[in-house]
Amino acid sequence: MRKISLMVAGVAGAAVFGQLSAAAPERWWAPGEGRVFPASLDYANEHGTLRVLVDGGPMATKGHPFFEPLGANGRACVTCHQPSDAMSLSAASAARRWTETQGKDPLFAAIDGANCPSLPQDKRESHSLLIERGLFRIQLPWPVKQWNGKPVTPDFTIEVMRDPNGCNSGPNYGPGAGNISVYRRARPVANMKYLLAVGFPFDPKQGFALPRDPDDGSMMSGNIMGDNRAGNLRIQMEDAAHGHLQFAKGLNAKQIARIRDFEMRVYTAQQVSKQAGALDSMGAEGGPMKLKNSQPGALGSIGIPVWSEFAKWEKISPDDAKTLTPEQLAFRQSVARGARVFRDKMFLITDTAGINSRIGFGNPVRNSCVFCHNMSQMGNDVAPGQVDLGTTTMPFADPWRDLPLFRVTCLKAPHPHYGRVIYTMDPGFAMTTGRCADVGKITLQSMRGLAARAPYFSNGLAKDLRGIVDYYDRRYNIGYTEQEKQDLTNMMSAL
Amino acid sequence: MLRFFLTAAALVAPFSAAAAETVRFIACPIYRDADSGKKSGCWLSDDPATGTRYDVSLSPHKPDWNYAVMVEGTVSAVPSTPCGGTVLDAVRTSRLYDTPCTRHMLPAEGFPGRRFVLPKRNITPSSVARPVPPGPYAERVFPVYFEFDNDFLVYQYSDYLIEQASNWINAAHPKKLIVTGFAATQPEVISGRAMAEPADLAAQRAETIAETLRRLMPGIPIETAADTSGSETADKDADGLPDQSRRRVEIRALF
Numbered sequence: 001m002r003k004i005s006l007m008v009a010g011v012a013g014a015a016v017f018g019q020l021s022a023a024a025p026e027r028w029w030a031p032g033e034g035r036v037f038p039a040s041l042d043y044a045n046e047h048g049t050l051r052v053l054v055d056g057g058p059m060a061t062k063g064h065p066f067f068e069p070l071g072a073n074g075r076a077c078v079t080c081h082q083p084s085d086a087m088s089l090s091a092a093s094a095a096r097r098w099t100e101t102q103g104k105d106p107l108f109a110a111i112d113g114a115n116c117p118s119l120p121q122d123k124r125e126s127h128s129l130l131i132e133r134g135l136f137r138i139q140l141p142w143p144v145k146q147w148n149g150k151p152v153t154p155d156f157t158i159e160v161m162r163d164p165n166g167c168n169s170g171p172n173y174g175p176g177a178g179n180i181s182v183y184r185r186a187r188p189v190a191n192m193k194y195l196l197a198v199g200f201p202f203d204p205k206q207g208f209a210l211p212r213d214p215d216d217g218s219m220m221s222g223n224i225m226g227d228n229r230a231g232n233l234r235i236q237m238e239d240a241a242h243g244h245l246q247f248a249k250g251l252n253a254k255q256i257a258r259i260r261d262f263e264m265r266v267y268t269a270q271q272v273s274k275q276a277g278a279l280d281s282m283g284a285e286g287g288p289m290k291l292k293n294s295q296p297g298a299l300g301s302i303g304i305p306v307w308s309e310f311a312k313w314e315k316i317s318p319d320d321a322k323t324l325t326p327e328q329l330a331f332r333q334s335v336a337r338g339a340r341v342f343r344d345k346m347f348l349i350t351d352t353a354g355i356n357s358r359i360g361f362g363n364p365v366r367n368s369c370v371f372c373h374n375m376s377q378m379g380n381d382v383a384p385g386q387v388d389l390g391t392t393t394m395p396f397a398d399p400w401r402d403l404p405l406f407r408v409t410c411l412k413a414p415h416p417h418y419g420r421v422i423y424t425m426d427p428g429f430a431m432t433t434g435r436c437a438d439v440g441k442i443t444l445q446s447m448r449g450l451a452a453r454a455p456y457f458s459n460g461l462a463k464d465l466r467g468i469v470d471y472y473d474r475r476y477n478i479g480y481t482e483q484e485k486q487d488l489t490n491m492m493s494a495l
Numbered sequence: 496m497l498r499f500f501l502t503a504a505a506l507v508a509p510f511s512a513a514a515a516e517t518v519r520f521i522a523c524p525i526y527r528d529a530d531s532g533k534k535s536g537c538w539l540s541d542d543p544a545t546g547t548r549y550d551v552s553l554s555p556h557k558p559d560w561n562y563a564v565m566v567e568g569t570v571s572a573v574p575s576t577p578c579g580g581t582v583l584d585a586v587r588t589s590r591l592y593d594t595p596c597t598r599h600m601l602p603a604e605g606f607p608g609r610r611f612v613l614p615k616r617n618i619t620p621s622s623v624a625r626p627v628p629p630g631p632y633a634e635r636v637f638p639v640y641f642e643f644d645n646d647f648l649v650y651q652y653s654d655y656l657i658e659q660a661s662n663w664i665n666a667a668h669p670k671k672l673i674v675t676g677f678a679a680t681q682p683e684v685i686s687g688r689a690m691a692e693p694a695d696l697a698a699q700r701a702e703t704i705a706e707t708l709r710r711l712m713p714g715i716p717i718e719t720a721a722d723t724s725g726s727e728t729a730d731k732d733a734d735g736l737p738d739q740s741r742r743r744v745e746i747r748a749l750f
Contacts, residue, residue, distance in 0.1 A: 199620050201658065201711060207648040207703070209657075209710035217713065219621075299620060346533060351561075358647050360556030364526060364600075367533045416559065416592060 027084040028097060031069035031076035031106065034062035042271065043084035047451035047465075047493040048279075051271035052083045052190070053288045059262065065255040066262050071247030074106035077259065080136065080186045080244065086268045086449025087190035091134035091460065098124060098131050111246055112137040115402075116167035116181070129165075129402060133460030134453075135183040139173060139243065140229075142180045144434040147235050148214070154434035155412045161423065162405035182426040183403055184226055184458045187445055190268040191288075192233070194375060195223045195446060197297030199382035205354045206384070222384025226442050226458050229432045233260050267292045269448040273494050275331035282320050282332070283312025286494055291448065294377050300343075304376040307339035307491065314340070331490060337483075338491025342369045347478040351417040354387035354441050358416070369472075378446050379495070385444030389475065391457045392426035393418070393440035396475055398461055400425065410436035426459060451493045465489045516570040518542060518549065519738065521686040523596035524558035524588065527578055529608025537578030537608050538588065539601075540566050543686050550580035552609060554588040555616075555652040556642050563594035565643050565685065567738050579606045585734035589643035616655035616732075625662050632667035637746040638730050639704055640739055643679075644692050646703045656732055657704065660746050661711045669748035671716035672708060676701030679725035679741040692742070697721035704744045 027043060029035070039057035043050045061067035066077040081087045089107075097105050108127050110117040113136065119126035129135040144152040158180065160168040167181040168174035174181065198219045202209050210219040213232045220231035230236035234256050241247040251259075267288040272278055279286025286309050300306035313336035321329050348364040349355050355372065356363035365371075372387055373379040381387075390396025394405075403425045414420040415436050422439050429441035442458045456462040462471055466489045473480050480488070520542040527537035538552045551558070551566055558564045568583025575581055619625075637660035639653050648654050664672070678697035682689040698721040705717050725741040733740035 199622075200618055201621055202618065202648070202654045202707075204648070204650040204654065207646075209707040212710055212713060219710075295622075297620075297622065302620075346530065348528070348536075357559060359650050360554075360642075361534070361650075362526075362536070362538065362557030363559035363561065364536070365534060365557070366528075366530065366536045371533065413592060416561070 027082070028093070028100075029067070029078045029082055031067065031074060031079055033067070034060075035067075037061055037083075041083055043452065045084075045270075045452045046274075048270055048274040048276075049272035050084065050086055050268060050449055050452040051288050052087070053267045053292055054262075055265040055267065055292055057265070059265075064258060064262065065251065066259045069106070069245075070241065070251075070255075071245030073109035073111060073246045075109060075245050077189070077240065077245075079105075079107050081189040083268075084452065086188050086452040087266060088188040088449075088453040089134055089186045090453045091130075091132060091455055094134055095131045098127065103127065109246070112139070112244055115165035115183075116170070116173060118166050118170055118172065129183050133183075133455055133463075134185050135460055136186060136244070137167065138182050138184050139179050140182065140227075140431045142175050142178055142431075144431060146432075147230055147239075152434035154430075154436075155410065156430070156434075156436035156439070157409045157411065158427070159407045159409075160404060161407050164402050164404065168404045168406075180406070180427075180431065181404065182431070184426065185455070185460055187224075187226060188268070188449060188453065189263055190266045191291055191378060191446055191448055192263045192266075194291070194296040194378040195380060196221050196233075197375070197382070199297045199299055199375070203384045204359050205386055207358060210384070222386070223380055223443055223445075226445075227429050227432045228384065228386055228443055233263060268452075270451045270494055273331065273335075275327060275490070276335060276494065277324070277328050277332075279494050282316060284332075285309040288448075291377055296375075296378070297382060298376040299382050300370055300374050300376045305343060306370045306373060306376060306379055307342055307495075309377070310336045310339045310491070310494065312336075334487045334490045335494045336491075338487035338489070341480075341484045341488055342373070342491060344368060345478070345480070345484065347476050349476060352388055352390070353415070353417060353437060353439075356417070358437065363417075372444055373447060378448060380446050381444045386429045386438065386441040387444060388417075388428070388440035389442070389457075389471075390440065391442065391461050391471070392428060392459055393422060393424040397425060397459075400459070400461075403459065408436060408439050413437070415439060428458070447492065448495050450495050465492045468492065515735070517568065517736065518547075518570060518583065519565070519567045519685055520544060521563055521565050521591065521594070521688060521690075523599070524551070524560055524562075524564050525599050525601060526558075526560050527601040527603065527606060527608070529578060529603045529606050531608045531610045534611040535608035537580075537606060539578060539580045540564060540588070542566075548580040549586075550575060550578040550582045551586050551588050552578055553582070553584050554586045555614065556588065556590075556649045558588045559590050560598040560600070561596060563591045563596050564588040565591060565690065567736055569735055577607060577609045579604065585736055585739075587642065587736060587739055589645065591644075614651045617651050618655055618658050627666050628663040630667070632663075632669070632750070634669075634750060635663070635667075635748050637663070637748075638728065638732060638740075639744045639746065640733060641700060641742045641744075643690070643742060644696065646676075646696060646700045648703070648707070657707060657711070657746075661708065664712060664715070664746075664748055667748060667750075669715075669750050671718065671749050672705075673718045673720060673747040673749060674701045674705045674708065675720040675722055675745045675747065676704070677722045677725065677741060677743050677745070679738065680723040681725055692725075694721075694723045697723050700742075700744050704746065708746065 163169040269288040430438040568586030571584040676697040678692040682691040701719040
């Protein structure tokens with residue numbers, strides 16, 4: 001019945017907006033189905049319709065390593081990177097999948113789809129972090145190791161202060177076994193040319209030139225993974241195949257090439273807004289086609305301003321306005337204002353490593369959202385985007401009782417903003433570099449297709465788009481007006 | 496060859512005694528919440544010896560209001576209208592992370608701050624083709640500068656200087672590079688404190704720059720060296736600040 005309802009919703013949307021491509025198929029892509037991925041695919045979500053484009057599509061998925069179950073647990077890449085969810089996975093989809101399969105879907109594999117493998121796997125509460133906040137368990141080596149297995153000597157110690165799930169204090173998955181377990185959202189596998197783009201040859205946050213790709217010698221963007229532990233797609237794929245698919249054999253070169261080929265061809269963005277209508281109408285340039293056709297890596301402040309896709313909606317002509325309902329007109333104007341607020345509303349950014357230290361912008365520094373979300377069309381960081389917003393680290397983070405809490409003690413210089421002792425639910429980038437100065441830094445990600453993939457931030461801190469705005473407002477004491485909050489929320493729903 | 500001699504002479508000649516008035520002191524920074532758009536807030540700091548309030552906002556590496564700064568600057572004659580302090584230009588503000596400060600923010604009080612303009616030393620996007628630097632290509636030295644007690648690349652300053660160097664080196668194809676780190680290890684009393692950089696910072700600076708050069712120019716032979724003499728130079732990119740010139744790395748291209 002649910003499937004029928006979605007189909008009906010999709011058809012109704014098409015009748016209203018005239019913009020939808022072929023009616024959406026079954027939302028859930030199970031491994032090994034062998035469907036053909038159309039060149040354009042639409043999925044309804046609570047804010048409207050997401051579109052997924054495959055450049056050069058349609059594409060057969062039968063036998064394709066992104067779509068086939070490769071490892072021991074029956075998952076494929078697509079299990080956690082669902083087209084309907086902007087190639088990520090929403091908590092709502094996880095919850096729906098639990099209900100539909102009584103928890104038998106490979107999505108809930110004990111390795112990372114459970115709060116801990118040691119918990120009884122047939123119980124829903126053992127998977128609560130995935131079902132309620134879309135979080136997967138990420139098991140990282142401790143002490144820190146580089147992507148190539150080389151050990152890193154951390155300049156901090158780490159102790160487990162709270163372990164509600166048993167993984168960090170038990171014998172098999174925590175520090176005693178050479179691991180730290182953290183919990184993170186799946187990042188979207190789409191619009192990849194933007195995430196790989198290099199705008200400048202330096203990483204100003206780390207104070208070095210960008211590192212080189214070990215495979216092809218090109219400079220690496222540092223924007224693929226939340227903790228930047230994989231600098232290129234091959235390393236990311238191998239990490240995921242091992243850690244999420246339990247694919248002991250490992251990907252071969254042909255499989256890596258095919259996955260890369262798909263990931264470089266898939267684009268996604270919200271195409272239709274329930275309230276505004278088609279996001280590429282009346283001069284607006286929403287939707288994934290613009291993404292597909294644009295050059296990646298441009299800095300918005302010296303080129304195409306971030307979210308200027310909606311600039312034409314700032315001044316909708318009276319004649320055009322007559323063709324819209326009052327609600328559509330108001331929503332379009334709100335989206336356009338939201339883009340302006342995003343770029344122009346200044347606030348003081350304080351005590352945020354990656355911005356206020358070690359780089360010398362000053363602490364505090366006055367700027368707006370586009371200071372970091374600065375890449376045209378995407379809103380990720382042109383530079384490697386490792387920044388500590390405080391989403392995982394006390395006192396800024398919300399005190400989630402169902403996540404582990406670690407005490408990090410800096411052995412050399414204290415952290416410039418937290419001091420010598422830091423309490424964090426996820427050390428983030430520090431688990432890659434081994435540096436306490438990097439505790440809590442999480443790589444900024446793409447802002448496209450947000451409407452399809454709640455909740456937000458690496459640990460699902462914001463349950464909806466308004467929650468993102470509210471977090472920033474209290475973290476930086478911005479003082480958004482209610483109108484500004486609504487405009488920002490509406491604008492993000494249109495990305 | 497003449498160019499090398501001129502460059503080398505500039506690097507070793509001490510600053511002229513007739514240079515403009517410079518100040519050097521340690522104090523807590525004060526943030527003035529002026530608002531003329533992005534990055535427009537003011538940084539002020541009071542010299543404890545004279546009580547003079549200086550506007551240090553033009554420093555490429557700005558203060559952290561939780562820590563003291565070592566201020567080094569040239570007193571400018573321009574009016575204090577942007578921020579409400581005697582303007583230092585050029586100026587450096589090295590963060591002293593071992594000296595906590597009570598954070599203090601002043602309201603704008605009518606001061607507008609400065610509207611942000613892109614610094615003259617900024618890197619163009621990688622997508623923009625770099626012009627090939629003109630020859631002749633012969634032995635040459637490129638300096639890179641740092642904050643006090645720090646080997647971190649200063650954004651829109653050190654990175655720019657390194658990129659200028661790497662563009663030239665890529666065109667010139669020298670046989671190898673010798674990267675020498677310098678540290679100002681001789682103690683000097685500043686605002687009542689004996690300040691000196693640690694000796695191992697010289698080697699650390701050299702390695703930091705060498706690593707960045709390896710990433711920018713894979714395969715080029717690079718040797719590193721350390722010099723703790725803290726010698727001054729008169730290089731223009733030290734902006735007339737003798738103490739800035741002592742905290743440097745020299746990239747020497749040999750043919």
